[in-house]
Amino acid sequence: MLILVGMGIHGYKGLSIEAIEAIKGAEKVYVEAYTSPVRGRDIDALRALRADVVEVHRWFVEDGRRVLDEARVGDVVLLAYGDPLIATTHIELLVRARRAGIACKVIHSSSIVTAALGVCGLHVYKLGRVATVVSSPIPNTSTYYAIYSNLMQMNHTLLLLEYDQEHGYFLAVDSALRLLLDCEARERMNVIDEDTFAIVASRVGMEDMGIVGGRIGSLLKHSDQHGFGEPPHTLIVTGSLHFTEVEALRASVMLLDEPIDNSKRVSTRAEMMLPNYIARAYNALSRAREYIMHAKGNVGNKAKDKDEDEYEDDAIGRIKDMIDNAEYYLSDAERFAREHRYENAILALGYAEGLIDALRYLRDIDPWASKKKST
Amino acid sequence: MLILVGMGIHGYKGLSIEAIEAIKGAEKVYVEAYTSPVRGRDIDALRALRADVVEVHRWFVEDGRRVLDEARVGDVVLLAYGDPLIATTHIELLVRARRAGIACKVIHSSSIVTAALGVCGLHVYKLGRVATVVSSPIPNTSTYYAIYSNLMQMNHTLLLLEYDQEHGYFLAVDSALRLLLDCEARERMNVIDEDTFAIVASRVGMEDMGIVGGRIGSLLKHSDQHGFGEPPHTLIVTGSLHFTEVEALRASVMLLDEPIDNSKRVSTRAEMMLPNYIARAYNALSRAREYIMHAKGNVGNKAKDKDEDEYEDDAIGRIKDMIDNAEYYLSDAERFAREHRYENAILALGYAEGLIDALRYLRDIDPWASKKKST
Numbered sequence: 001m002l003i004l005v006g007m008g009i010h011g012y013k014g015l016s017i018e019a020i021e022a023i024k025g026a027e028k029v030y031v032e033a034y035t036s037p038v039r040g041r042d043i044d045a046l047r048a049l050r051a052d053v054v055e056v057h058r059w060f061v062e063d064g065r066r067v068l069d070e071a072r073v074g075d076v077v078l079l080a081y082g083d084p085l086i087a088t089t090h091i092e093l094l095v096r097a098r099r100a101g102i103a104c105k106v107i108h109s110s111s112i113v114t115a116a117l118g119v120c121g122l123h124v125y126k127l128g129r130v131a132t133v134v135s136s137p138i139p140n141t142s143t144y145y146a147i148y149s150n151l152m153q154m155n156h157t158l159l160l161l162e163y164d165q166e167h168g169y170f171l172a173v174d175s176a177l178r179l180l181l182d183c184e185a186r187e188r189m190n191v192i193d194e195d196t197f198a199i200v201a202s203r204v205g206m207e208d209m210g211i212v213g214g215r216i217g218s219l220l221k222h223s224d225q226h227g228f229g230e231p232p233h234t235l236i237v238t239g240s241l242h243f244t245e246v247e248a249l250r251a252s253v254m255l256l257d258e259p260i261d262n263s264k265r266v267s268t269r270a271e272m273m274l275p276n277y278i279a280r281a282y283n284a285l286s287r288a289r290e291y292i293m294h295a296k297g298n299v300g301n302k303a304k305d306k307d308e309d310e311y312e313d314d315a316i317g318r319i320k321d322m323i324d325n326a327e328y329y330l331s332d333a334e335r336f337a338r339e340h341r342y343e344n345a346i347l348a349l350g351y352a353e354g355l356i357d358a359l360r361y362l363r364d365i366d367p368w369a370s371k372k373k374s375t
Numbered sequence: 376m377l378i379l380v381g382m383g384i385h386g387y388k389g390l391s392i393e394a395i396e397a398i399k400g401a402e403k404v405y406v407e408a409y410t411s412p413v414r415g416r417d418i419d420a421l422r423a424l425r426a427d428v429v430e431v432h433r434w435f436v437e438d439g440r441r442v443l444d445e446a447r448v449g450d451v452v453l454l455a456y457g458d459p460l461i462a463t464t465h466i467e468l469l470v471r472a473r474r475a476g477i478a479c480k481v482i483h484s485s486s487i488v489t490a491a492l493g494v495c496g497l498h499v500y501k502l503g504r505v506a507t508v509v510s511s512p513i514p515n516t517s518t519y520y521a522i523y524s525n526l527m528q529m530n531h532t533l534l535l536l537e538y539d540q541e542h543g544y545f546l547a548v549d550s551a552l553r554l555l556l557d558c559e560a561r562e563r564m565n566v567i568d569e570d571t572f573a574i575v576a577s578r579v580g581m582e583d584m585g586i587v588g589g590r591i592g593s594l595l596k597h598s599d600q601h602g603f604g605e606p607p608h609t610l611i612v613t614g615s616l617h618f619t620e621v622e623a624l625r626a627s628v629m630l631l632d633e634p635i636d637n638s639k640r641v642s643t644r645a646e647m648m649l650p651n652y653i654a655r656a657y658n659a660l661s662r663a664r665e666y667i668m669h670a671k672g673n674v675g676n677k678a679k680d681k682d683e684d685e686y687e688d689d690a691i692g693r694i695k696d697m698i699d700n701a702e703y704y705l706s707d708a709e710r711f712a713r714e715h716r717y718e719n720a721i722l723a724l725g726y727a728e729g730l731i732d733a734l735r736y737l738r739d740i741d742p743w744a745s746k747k748k749s750t
Contacts, residue, residue: 006485008391008483008484008485009483010391010393010482010483012392013391013392013393013396014391014392014393014482014483015391015392016383016385016388016389016390016391016392016484017387017388017389017390017391017395018385018388018389020392021388083485083486083489083490083493084493085489085490085492085493085494085496085499086489086493086499088498088619091493091496091498091619091623092619092623094496094623094626094627095496095619095622095623095626095627098626098627099626106490106493106494107385107389108383108384108385108389108485108489108490108493108580109383109484109485110381110383110458110483110484110485110486111458111485111486111489113488113489113499114458114460114461114483114486114488114489115458115460115483117460118458118459118460118461118466118481118483119460119481121460121466121469121470123463123466124460124461124488124505125504125505125506125507126504127502127504127505128503128504129500129501129502129503129528129530130499130500130502131500132500149528153504153524155504205483244463244466244467244470247470248466248467248469248470251469251470251473251474252469252470252473268718269718270718273718277722307683308682308683308686311683311686315737318736318737319736319737321736322733322736322737325736326729329729342718343644343645343648343717343721346718346721346722346725347652347721347722347724347725347728348725349722349725350721350722350723350724350725350726350727350728350729351725351726351728351729351732352725352729353722353725353726353729354701354704354725354726354727354728354729354730354731354732354733355729355730355732355733355736356729357726357729357730358697358729358730358733358737361693361694361696361697361700361730362690362693362694362697362733362737
């Protein structure tokens with residue numbers, strides 16, 4: 001039988017009765033520390049329980065043949081940090097075992113995914129998509145947009161930081177924050193800046209756990225002056241905060257700044273573009289009205305005959321109706337935008353723009369261009 | 376000290392070394408089974424460890440005064456199912472304790488939030504906002520929209536089902552599914568129907584765990600014919616599935632149907648409205664062209680003088696330019712929609728509509744109305 005056992009986030013003492021029974025009773029016990037680190041003293045404690053615990057590396061689990069062969073004939077335990085099925089590599093091993101007809105068992109344990117939110121007093125129901133910050137810049141773009149979508153949904157974002165066991169490498173908190181600010185500099189969607197409120201949760205579940213919250217600018221300063229201590233570190237970019245969450249942050253987190261609602265600081269492309277576009281259209285509208293006044297004044301002044309006067313008078317009346325209608329649609333666009341009905345707002349705005357711009361085709365005047373000159 | 380201890384999802388044997396030490400060493404040990412159920416045999420096992428374990432009810436934890444008074448002078452353990460900080464009521468107790476200067480400790484444990492996804496072989500990185508299905512219809516509307524946003528982001532939705540300890544009430548799987556279909560009937564956003572793929576994860580972490588996946592129609596039939604056994608049950612509405620997730624589902628889940636990509640079956644309001652609106656605008660455009668042809672043919676036929684003919688000829692030429700431009704903008708709208716640039720698509724569409732509709736004001740013809748008659 002293949003038995004995947006979670007070490008949880010509390011180290012050796014976080015092992016459950018069932019996990020210890022499995023470790024004691026198995027033919028073979030492996031512990032892997034590459035998906036997430038397992039501290040040396042916890043491996044020592046495991047070895048005190050059973051001297052023949054073997055620490056294995058990435059290739060051993062990814063290759064998996066030896067584990068599966070052994071699991072065919074006896075009980076094999078594979079221990080890993082946290083909840084074992086958070087790592088897709090463990091799911092893959094499990095799937096291969098099941099397909100090969102090998103009995104499987106999973107002993108779940110505590111995970112940073114739920115614990116990190118809980119220790120900060122944040123509601124797990126508001127957790128959005130979990131993402132990872134890595135040291136190479138490009139993959140972080142998708143993390144940046146995960147934060148964006150989560151904030152748009154008012155959700156919190158849990159950010160895991162890259163860990164590379166082979167090179168003993170943990171992405172540092174300040175580097176992770178700077179990588180996210182770099183994404184902002186590239187993407188310019190106003191998702192994250194030095195004023196964004198974030199939380200650094202360090203060593204969650206360990207005796208020396210530390211949680212610091214503040215604006216990213218303050219966190220970077222804190223990093224320079226005091227650091228955040230030993231890894232692992234986890235970042236949280238909070239979304240909208242319920243008042244009980246704010247109270248919990250005040251009671252549970254070392255706050256460098258008061259928490260703010262980061263979700264209020266992001267907007268959709270539509271929200272960003274509408275106010276300017278609507279203002280620009282109102283400007284064009286007033287230029288159109290000026291034209292109508294002027295054209296009306298001209299009727300009868302230089303006309304060659306009465307018929308033509310009537311013709312022009314009628315045409316100007318129709319244009320005035322059209323521009324009045326454009327104004328109704330512009331005020332609809334404003335109202336829809338206030339109601340966050342952005343599709344309707346943009347459609348009404350576009351329609352008003354079309355009506356106003358008809359003047360360009362019909363009367364050789366460009367309400368938009370003249371507006372530009374006037375500003 | 377106040378010690379919050381998670382029972383995890385594996386029952387008594389899921390308790391960790393640290394948790395058992397805390398239970399043995401505390402002055403008082405309470406277990407609450409109202410945020411989630413704790414099985415009788417697990418409470419019996421706790422009582423075998425310590426005869427004076429007290430089972431407490433909602434009011435006891437929510438009031439919290441006795442727990443806090445006792446935690447001021449000695450160690451008090453409060454045990455709860457899963458990871459204790461998933462329940463906001465436990466976070467609130469912790470915050471009150473910290474504010475009162477009472478030392479606190481949290482012993483985390485496995486949670487259904489991460490485990491349910493893992494046992495199905497789904498990636499926890501694709502977990503969207505967690506939601507709850509309750510027996511009264513109205514609150515499920517927000518759950519319905521949580522599924523919608525999660526699907527739009529290609530994320531999975533974990534749905535917890537209502538549990539009421541006082542009345543011994545669990546929301547049944549079939550009722551939960553029907554309540555979601557009722558939301559669809561009301562909201563009509565094409566989020567969920569009998570063809571949506573979903574997973575029923577029953578008794579996750581227990582020996583008699585069962586996981587069944589299939590289209591909602593099939594799951595309802597399965598519920599009638601076989602049922603899903605004892606609670607607790609959890610639902611998952613999957614988003615986009617990575618091929619390793621599909622393989623894992625095939626290996627780990629009793630499948631009534633092949634998994635499908637539910638995310639492909641949802642669309643934004645913009646995606647839904649654009650094809651119809653663009654088609655309607657093309658129709659209006661061709662009516663406008665018919666009018667132009669007709670008006671051109673009339674020039675010179677019934678005109679009173681040459682000046683008027685020239686005037687009309689010029690005016691029709693300008694209208695033709697305008698309608699040609701409307702067509703360019705319509706084809707832009709189509710292209711933007713294909714590129715998922717919906718804001719740009721709607722703006723271009725609205726602008727084209729405005730240009731076409733200028734004819735209504737200027738020439739007393741309604742390209743939209745005539746189109747309606749023609750369909």
